[in-house]
Amino acid sequence: MNPTQPENYCIAGRLRLLSRVVTGLYNEAFAAEGVTFAQAGLLMRIFARPGIRQAALARTLQIEKSAMSRDVQLMQRNGWLTDNVKNGLFLTEVGSTTAKRCHKIWKTVHQNALDQLGPEAVAGLSLFSDKLLQFQTESNPNP
Amino acid sequence: MNPTQPENYCIAGRLRLLSRVVTGLYNEAFAAEGVTFAQAGLLMRIFARPGIRQAALARTLQIEKSAMSRDVQLMQRNGWLTDNVKNGLFLTEVGSTTAKRCHKIWKTVHQNALDQLGPEAVAGLSLFSDKLLQFQTESNPNP
DNA sequence: AGTCTTATGTTGCATATACAACTCTTGTCA
C-alpha cells in the first residue's frame, strides 16, 4: 500500500472537500429526476423498508433527528411520501416510481464510479470508513 | 490490502456520512474558540497566505464562490478579517490570534486522529482522494 | 387505568453549500 509519509493534509478538510465534489457529481446525475442525492437516498431507503421511522433513518445515516424531520417534511410537501409516527414512512405512488428511477440511475453512476476509481481506491475508502466508524462505535457502545 | 468484495455501499452516501461524523468531531474541538471547523480552516488558510482572494480559496477548496462570499461576510461580521477585492483578505488582530489558537487545536486533533485511525486507514483515504481528484482534474484540464 | 420515563418528532435559530442572475472590477486590444 506504500504508506505515504506523515500525511500532512487535514483529514476533516479533505473529507469535506471530497464530500462536496462527489455530492455535486451525484446531484447532476439525479437532477433529471428533480431530486437531490440526499433525497434520492432517502427515497431508496424508504422504498427498501416501507414503514421505517425517521429516528431509524437518522441513526443509520447519523443525521440529526431535526434535520431528518425537515428532509421528510420537504419530501412530503413534494408528494413523495406520507409520514406518521405510529406507522412510519411510506412512499406514495409518485414517490415509489421516482425511487425506482433513482435506483436505476444510482446503479449506473455507482458502476461508473467503481470503474473510474478502481478497486484500490474504493478499498482505501472502505478501510478508512471502517476504522473511523469502528472507533466511533467503541466510544459509544450503547447509545 | 485485502480488497473487500464488490463494494456494495454507496460511495457518495458513505462520504457524506463520514463528512458529517468528522465535521462533528472537529466542531467539538473548535467550539472552545467559538468557531466552526469550516471557519477555523479559513482562518488558518488566510493566516498562511495573507491577501489571498475569495476566488482562490474557493478554487482550492472547491466551494462555490457564492458560498465563499457568505462565509467571508460572516467572518467579517465577526471581526476576524477585512475583505477587499483589490488586496484580498487579511486577518484582524483578533482573527490572527484566533487563527493561531485554532492551529494549536488542529495540531492536537489531527495527531489524535492519526493515532486513532492508524496509518493504513489514512493511506486508504489518501488513495481514494488522489484518485478522485485526479480523475476530476483530467475531466477538466483548464477550467 | 395512571404515572413516570424514554423515545420521537418539531420548531427556532444558525451555518455551510449550491445554482442562477446580476453587478462591478480588471484587463486587453484595437
Add this chain to the structure above:
DNA sequence: TGACAAGAGTTGTATATGCAACATAAGACT
C-alpha cells in the same frame, strides 16, 4: 482611451445540517 471580454464578488432562493428547547407519543410498571 474606449469598448468589450473575463473574472470576482453579491444577492435571491433553496437544500442539508446541527444544537437546544420543546411537545408529544409510546412503553413500562405499579
